[in-house]
Amino acid sequence: MVSVEGQASCLPTSVAGPQAPTAVACGTIPSLAEQACELIDRVVGRWWVLHTRARCEKVVAATLERMGITYYLPLRHVERTYGRRRLTFFKPLFPGYLFMCGDSTSYDLVARGQHIANILHVEDQDRLRKELRQIVRVVESGEPVDLYPSIREGRRCRVTSGSLKGVEGIVLRRRGRSRMYISATVLGQSAVIEVDSALLEAAE
Numbered sequence: 001m002v003s004v005e006g007q008a009s010c011l012p013t014s015v016a017g018p019q020a021p022t023a024v025a026c027g028t029i030p031s032l033a034e035q036a037c038e039l040i041d042r043v044v045g046r047w048w049v050l051h052t053r054a055r056c057e058k059v060v061a062a063t064l065e066r067m068g069i070t071y072y073l074p075l076r077h078v079e080r081t082y083g084r085r086r087l088t089f090f091k092p093l094f095p096g097y098l099f100m101c102g103d104s105t106s107y108d109l110v111a112r113g114q115h116i117a118n119i120l121h122v123e124d125q126d127r128l129r130k131e132l133r134q135i136v137r138v139v140e141s142g143e144p145v146d147l148y149p150s151i152r153e154g155r156r157c158r159v160t161s162g163s164l165k166g167v168e169g170i171v172l173r174r175r176g177r178s179r180m181y182i183s184a185t186v187l188g189q190s191a192v193i194e195v196d197s198a199l200l201e202a203a204e
Contacts, residue, residue: 033140049120056115070101158203
């Protein structure tokens with residue numbers, strides 16, 4: 001079983017947790033994003049998108065964990081101030097959705113869950129895996145990230161350096177720092193992150 005969750009939540013103990021991560025050949029320690037991206041590529045099975053009932057994303061994730069089914073729940077860091085108290089918590093990046101990987105048996109088990117509203121089939125698995133890898137890198141970058149409605153117009157650009165090098169997305173505004181939208185097309189939604197315009201190049 002492999003669970004891959006978003007920023008500041010539990011990665012599988014095989015690559016993170018109480019023990020130190022395994023060093024790669026060059027002697028460096030892989031980042032959480034690198035580990036999670038590797039897992040997304042390595043895990044065997046077909047990815048589906050689970051549409052949950054309202055505010056049930058973490059409940060479904062916990063159920064998948066108990067069942068030993070691979071899943072990915074991207075989370076974003078949120079801070080709220082109540083009087084003199086500042087609270088930090090994590091909310092699903094795509095409310096009502098998480099991603100599951102498995103076989104037909106896993107599918108049948110999950111489909112019977114009371115917290116599942118629908119399961120979306122994705123034909124282009126390569127594209128979905130690519131988008132999941134990009135979402136992982138954005139969430140684990142530590143940069144502020146938020147949700148933005150689906151982007152259908154604008155220029156596709158690529159980050160040329162830094163922790164997000166190679167990530168592609170749509171840029172609509174340019175005022176010193178651009179806002180880049182990283183799409184999860186199967187959901188009709190995008191994550192948004194600010195990127196220095198000097199680090200962008202056209203991807204088309």
